[in-house]
Amino acid sequence: MPTRIVAFSGNTRRPSRTRTLVEAVASEVARLRPIELKIYDLVDAGTGIAVESRSALPLPAARIVEAIEGADALIIGSPVYKGSYSGLFKHLIDFVGPEALIGKPVVLTATGGGPRHALVVEYSLRPLFGFFSAQTVPTSVYAGDTEIADGRVADELVRARVAQAAGELARLIDAAALSEALPRAAAAR
């Protein structure tokens, strides 16, 4: 069975450097494992997501939240806005069920206008997914304005981190599959 991976990027415009970064991680994971990939961004969520309850979300946005909850693993990205993840990105994540991501393998990525906010992934995104008890991979990926160009990751060091994060995600996916298979094998004995 291919691993169902959902990539979600908090960009509100296209073309988007954040979307390019999550796509790069997804391509790298696809080189390592058979995956069934769905990529979403905030543009896909449409307008009208400024609602206070999940049941009031427009259908395209509700489908993204459901996809995030139902995935085997996630690749997450946000543009840096004022030193943190974007507000609209957080607003959609706020509708994810508090227990839906427990133990889920997740890669964290972000893009910004320069190098100064590279640690946003560590001080904003990682605690957010810590709230959900997700399993974030140790290597996060950040790219500044010159490191993604013409729809591709142009910087060799960022490409290396993409490959490292993808490899870590693949190993977490394997570990999750193994821990599911072992009790089944024991029960069949």
Ligand SMILES: Cc1cc2nc3c(=O)[nH]c(=O)nc-3n(C[C@H](O)[C@H](O)[C@H](O)COP(=O)(O)O)c2cc1C
């Ligand atoms: C409202 C706003 C606030 C921003 N704040 C920051 C910031 O604090 N630090 C930073 O490095 N870049 C900042 N940027 C630049 C974006 O993070 C950067 O251009 C990002 O790569 C855009 O991603 P996208 O192409 O996926 O939309 C800001 C951009 C906008 C529009």
